[in-house]
Amino acid sequence: MLDNVLLVTNGKGGVGKTSIVANLAGLAAKAGWSVLAVDLDPQGNLARDLGYLDRSDGGQGLLAAVLLDQELSVIEGVRPLDAAKGAARLDVVAGGPQVARLSDQLGIEVARSGPAGYGRLGEVIGTLAPPYDLILCDLPPGDGAIGRAALRMGRFVLVPTPPDDAGIDGLGRVFAELQLASADNPGLEVLGVVLSLVVSGAAAVERRARVDLEVLLGEKVLVFEHTIRFAQAAAVACRGRGLLAHEYAARAASATPWYRAKASGQPVERYSSAAAGLAEDYRQLADEVLGELAGRLDIAKPATSKAREVVG
Numbered sequence: 001m002l003d004n005v006l007l008v009t010n011g012k013g014g015v016g017k018t019s020i021v022a023n024l025a026g027l028a029a030k031a032g033w034s035v036l037a038v039d040l041d042p043q044g045n046l047a048r049d050l051g052y053l054d055r056s057d058g059g060q061g062l063l064a065a066v067l068l069d070q071e072l073s074v075i076e077g078v079r080p081l082d083a084a085k086g087a088a089r090l091d092v093v094a095g096g097p098q099v100a101r102l103s104d105q106l107g108i109e110v111a112r113s114g115p116a117g118y119g120r121l122g123e124v125i126g127t128l129a130p131p132y133d134l135i136l137c138d139l140p141p142g143d144g145a146i147g148r149a150a151l152r153m154g155r156f157v158l159v160p161t162p163p164d165d166a167g168i169d170g171l172g173r174v175f176a177e178l179q180l181a182s183a184d185n186p187g188l189e190v191l192g193v194v195l196s197l198v199v200s201g202a203a204a205v206e207r208r209a210r211v212d213l214e215v216l217l218g219e220k221v222l223v224f225e226h227t228i229r230f231a232q233a234a235a236v237a238c239r240g241r242g243l244l245a246h247e248y249a250a251r252a253a254s255a256t257p258w259y260r261a262k263a264s265g266q267p268v269e270r271y272s273s274a275a276a277g278l279a280e281d282y283r284q285l286a287d288e289v290l291g292e293l294a295g296r297l298d299i300a301k302p303a304t305s306k307a308r309e310v311v312g
């Protein structure tokens with residue numbers, strides 16, 4: 001098991017896993033941690049959110065490393081970071097279509113040799129582990145072999161769920177999968193559940209979800225205080241531009257208002273007004289999650305600042 005690996009998982013699709021991985025990774029690195037984000041999803045959406053699509057190999061490197069024992073190289077420095085913050089860095093292991101092949105092959109290996117077949121993924125990621133404070137892994141939806149291998153490699157699990165009945169009912173299955181993995185990986189630890197895609201103004205829905213979660217999971221499973229709001233236009237715009245929420249919000253704040261640009265004949269760029277709120281949600285969640293991690297990993301918690309920044 002790799003101590004500093006945080007897996008973001010929920011078998012259900014479209015609950016905000018990838019967006020959370022991208023934003024937490026970016027904020028942790030910005031605050032001074034050295035971070036590796038690993039995309040274990042054949043959809044490869046992390047490349048969109050972090051804007052490295054043109055440098056992605058679609059998961060080929062990961063496939064070759066796990067199956068053919070080739071050395072895995074990371075995509076270095078997907079964000080410029082404050083050199084004054086010492087070790088701060090954000091590197092990536094790209095996912096994409098080749099991860100589907102990897103998952104199939106791991107499944108075949110496990111059918112042949114049992115759960116030990118999952119171990120190759122951890123061995124490969126382990127060769128990259130020493131310089132990073134945190135390795136954040138984006139898991140695909142569903143319950144394929146790659147996700148199962150990840151659950152046998154990492155220590156911490158973060159489970160995002162929307163606060164609706166379907167989302168919360170689905171968690172029974174997620175936790176059953178985690179329990180299965182714990183038999184092979186006894187150190188596996190649920191860091192917490194994050195309520196995602198929370199519609200603003202629906203406080204009663206959130207309250208009920210928290211009660212339902214406690215009934216389902218018991219008091220011992222932490223449900224993070226901070227949530228990620230539903231802000232579709234902002235989320236889509238961030239992904240479309242390869243910007244994290246705080247980066248997009250900074251651009252929006254420094255952009256010429258569209259009506260002034262139009263009046264003066266400049267190109268009109270429209271920004272979603274919800275981005276600032278979404279960015280603040282990620283910052284607060286990052287603060288909470290990194291605090292929990294820092295305590296367990298016995299390293300200093302980085303300060304995620306509220307200060308606005310300008311992105312070039």
Ligand SMILES: Nc1ncnc2c1ncn2[C@@H]1O[C@H](COP(=O)(O)OP(=O)(O)OP(=O)(O)O)[C@@H](O)[C@H]1O
Nearest residue numbers: 013014015016017018019141229230231232235236
């Ligand atoms: N806060 C948000 N509010 C509304 N829509 C969002 C939000 N965050 C992400 N989305 C949108 O929801 C969709 C799913 O988000 P995301 O890819 O992060 O989820 P996922 O759980 O990783 O999905 P998958 O299971 O397909 O990997 C995307 O189209 C994204 O733009």
Ligand SMILES: [Mg+2]
Nearest residue numbers: 017018041045
């Ligand atoms: Mg995803």
